[in-house]
Amino acid sequence: MLLQISEPGAKAPPQRRLAAGIDLGTTNSLVATVRDDQAVVLEDSQGRVLLPSVVRYHADQRVEVGHDAKLWQSEDPENTFVSVKRYMGRGLDDLPEHHGAPYRFIDKPGMVQFETHAGSVSPVQVSSEILKSLRERAVQALGGEPSGVVITVPAYFDDAQRQATKDAAKLAGLEVYRLLNEPTAAAVAYGLDQAAEGVYAVYDLGGGTFDISILKLTQGVFKVLATNGDPALGGDDFDRAVYDWLIKQTGFAPTDTRHVRSLLSAARIAKERLSEHPDTGVSVELSDGSVVNLSLSRESFDALTEGLVKKTITPVRKALRDAGLSIQDIKGVVLVGGATRMPCIRQAVADFFQQPPLVDLDPDKVVALGAALQANLLAGNRAGDDWLLLDVIPLSLGIETLGGLSEKIIQRNATIPVARAQEFTTWKDGQTAMSIHVVQGERELVSECRSLARFELRGIPPMVAGAARVRVTYQVDADGLLSVSAAEQISGVEARVEVKPSYGLSDADIARMIEDSYAHAQEDLEARRLHEQRAEAERLVEATESALALDSGLLNPDELAQLGQSLQALKQAIAGSDWQAIKRTADLLNEASTEFAGRRMDYSIKTALTGQKLDALQV
Amino acid sequence: MISLATGNYFELFQLPQLFRLDVDRLDSQYLKLQTRVHPDKAAHLSDGERRQSLQWATLANEAYLTLKRPLDRARYLLKIHGVDTREEDNTAMPTEFLLEQIEWREELQEAITIRNQHSLDRLSVRLKAEMDNLIESVATLLDGGSHHGEAADLVRQLAFIEKLGNDLDRAQAALED
Numbered sequence: 001m002l003l004q005i006s007e008p009g010a011k012a013p014p015q016r017r018l019a020a021g022i023d024l025g026t027t028n029s030l031v032a033t034v035r036d037d038q039a040v041v042l043e044d045s046q047g048r049v050l051l052p053s054v055v056r057y058h059a060d061q062r063v064e065v066g067h068d069a070k071l072w073q074s075e076d077p078e079n080t081f082v083s084v085k086r087y088m089g090r091g092l093d094d095l096p097e098h099h100g101a102p103y104r105f106i107d108k109p110g111m112v113q114f115e116t117h118a119g120s121v122s123p124v125q126v127s128s129e130i131l132k133s134l135r136e137r138a139v140q141a142l143g144g145e146p147s148g149v150v151i152t153v154p155a156y157f158d159d160a161q162r163q164a165t166k167d168a169a170k171l172a173g174l175e176v177y178r179l180l181n182e183p184t185a186a187a188v189a190y191g192l193d194q195a196a197e198g199v200y201a202v203y204d205l206g207g208g209t210f211d212i213s214i215l216k217l218t219q220g221v222f223k224v225l226a227t228n229g230d231p232a233l234g235g236d237d238f239d240r241a242v243y244d245w246l247i248k249q250t251g252f253a254p255t256d257t258r259h260v261r262s263l264l265s266a267a268r269i270a271k272e273r274l275s276e277h278p279d280t281g282v283s284v285e286l287s288d289g290s291v292v293n294l295s296l297s298r299e300s301f302d303a304l305t306e307g308l309v310k311k312t313i314t315p316v317r318k319a320l321r322d323a324g325l326s327i328q329d330i331k332g333v334v335l336v337g338g339a340t341r342m343p344c345i346r347q348a349v350a351d352f353f354q355q356p357p358l359v360d361l362d363p364d365k366v367v368a369l370g371a372a373l374q375a376n377l378l379a380g381n382r383a384g385d386d387w388l389l390l391d392v393i394p395l396s397l398g399i400e401t402l403g404g405l406s407e408k409i410i411q412r413n414a415t416i417p418v419a420r421a422q423e424f425t426t427w428k429d430g431q432t433a434m435s436i437h438v439v440q441g442e443r444e445l446v447s448e449c450r451s452l453a454r455f456e457l458r459g460i461p462p463m464v465a466g467a468a469r470v471r472v473t474y475q476v477d478a479d480g481l482l483s484v485s486a487a488e489q490i491s492g493v494e495a496r497v498e499v500k501p502s503y504g505l506s507d508a509d510i511a512r513m514i515e516d517s518y519a520h521a522q523e524d525l526e527a528r529r530l531h532e533q534r535a536e537a538e539r540l541v542e543a544t545e546s547a548l549a550l551d552s553g554l555l556n557p558d559e560l561a562q563l564g565q566s567l568q569a570l571k572q573a574i575a576g577s578d579w580q581a582i583k584r585t586a587d588l589l590n591e592a593s594t595e596f597a598g599r600r601m602d603y604s605i606k607t608a609l610t611g612q613k614l615d616a617l618q619v
Numbered sequence: 620m621i622s623l624a625t626g627n628y629f630e631l632f633q634l635p636q637l638f639r640l641d642v643d644r645l646d647s648q649y650l651k652l653q654t655r656v657h658p659d660k661a662a663h664l665s666d667g668e669r670r671q672s673l674q675w676a677t678l679a680n681e682a683y684l685t686l687k688r689p690l691d692r693a694r695y696l697l698k699i700h701g702v703d704t705r706e707e708d709n710t711a712m713p714t715e716f717l718l719e720q721i722e723w724r725e726e727l728q729e730a731i732t733i734r735n736q737h738s739l740d741r742l743s744v745r746l747k748a749e750m751d752n753l754i755e756s757v758a759t760l761l762d763g764g765s766h767h768g769e770a771a772d773l774v775r776q777l778a779f780i781e782k783l784g785n786d787l788d789r790a791q792a793a794l795e796d
Contacts, residue, residue, distance in 0.1 A: 379663050543665050590665055609631075609648055
């Protein structure tokens, strides 16, 4: 069988891959893409850009998302979820008092669930409905299924919250190129727009989360120096401050959820009006149907929310300290998130940094625009003029040691991807198992950190105490997601465990949930699997062919022939309709091309670092 | 699978194997390397290529940090020369150095107890000067011939001081919050 290789120098024009960036927000979500080199946010059929992050479950299993669902938040509060992002990767004990949260919570290990009249649902499922809706919008606008997406997460999200977000994307049928930190996404949109250089602070106050990131921008490199934040502080809390004030003023303490929701809406509207006006009226409908009219000035609002504003400054200080910088080093401050429209926030930021913040880009859209730019880059649609993002992990990762203490293995603000290993030993004679508890957080006591996973390494050969050498390795990937492995070194006995944080759903769980959603249509499920395997296989064929076109010289004739055969076999499998055969053949090609990929990487690195093209390379 | 025969981190970045290092050049070589190997370059490629990219970028970060920080760089150079600094079990230090350490520890405790930011700041400045001195001596020993044993002694002292510095940083942070 002959392998076709394009003529030297005649590089086939790269096929443009469809890609999108998604800002999965607490209050609103957006999707954006790159068109003619410009990032643009995508509108729905009625020309609206923001999709309210609201999901409503009906008894007949129908699910409503966005504006339609939002209309029901007061009428059907138990089945209509707002701000679900607050519950991602969170257990019932993690939640503050459920102030104004009218849901029927179910206490589940790892992550809380909600009882609805369509059955119980997890925050991951609720989020996946929002993502599905955005995916449909993207498919309409792009004219096809995106090859991959970038989904943004708060920089201060821990491992459990990131894993939950990625699981939601999988459940929505999205291929995730990358989880990208929201402030970093904003910096991309901003930096590329303004051709900025120097050290910038991104202050991102969203609906439910607060992030501060300090980035150094130099010729095409965005290096995050430090990040900090509060994953449970956002614009919602300002609404609640007004809500509390309303209750205090009227003496009306609503007990039913409908009144709570409508009071919260009134509070939100007042807050938003105060960004434009020095004072505003607020109407509160009491349970007897009578209406009380109140007036709230911006001054009083500022006094009500002073504590919240201050709460954002502490993480800012910490991030600056971790970056080893002072206020004078900051060239500009970028404001991100709808909540930064509040004059009290702008003033506090200006006071702290001793300079007016930059507000050139719409704070609601800037994260989605940055995500779209990054998705386009990750799809491989740009030629040459790439930029590079070097992001960090927000919270230290540790392991429980004797006495319930956390020994840090990876420090916060380490540039990712990062791997660290540490050796531990047995403390009893003949000990054959070791229990490993993975935690995240800065505190010394394990009980004050977040527990991510527990697992046991078994099969250690009996030795005297202190003789075994158990090497525990933490690897954090470019999404900020952790995997842990452990192995006993001396005995030669290979005892190794790979774990996923306990909050994450296993691949089998996700497969089952996807199957459930297709429960009544076996053909749909088969069709979907075929579609997925084909898309994956086509990607592999394309990548292999373009690699061969560029670097086939790195292979000897035998290797070339073998790779060619595997490639042909996969093309034939793709032409058929057996998804299992496609998967099998793709795995074979992946295996066959591993060595080739290694040599290409070596070659690329050598040419990059020596600054010269190597004419010949020994194979 | 990482297959490039890199030898060591200095060779990886194509830098001379010296303690006195051109930090700007290290930075630029590191960025050049990450520009090629970062997982963002492989996001649309096959599983194998993505895995390889992850491993390479992880190595690049590790190598960069090791060479960037003076203490780690000194340890690493000694390791290349087959010298183990044995910081866990070799605690033999000159008496003079140990007395000075005790004195500084006491000053730190005192400043923490009376919550005196200025004392902490002053201590920090003196600690920094002491570290710079030690680093300079380590540089001379490491780049000036085969005084590896003496260099290892100083590296152990440097590690002591760095630990004190970390405790000092934490105390300053706690006072600010």
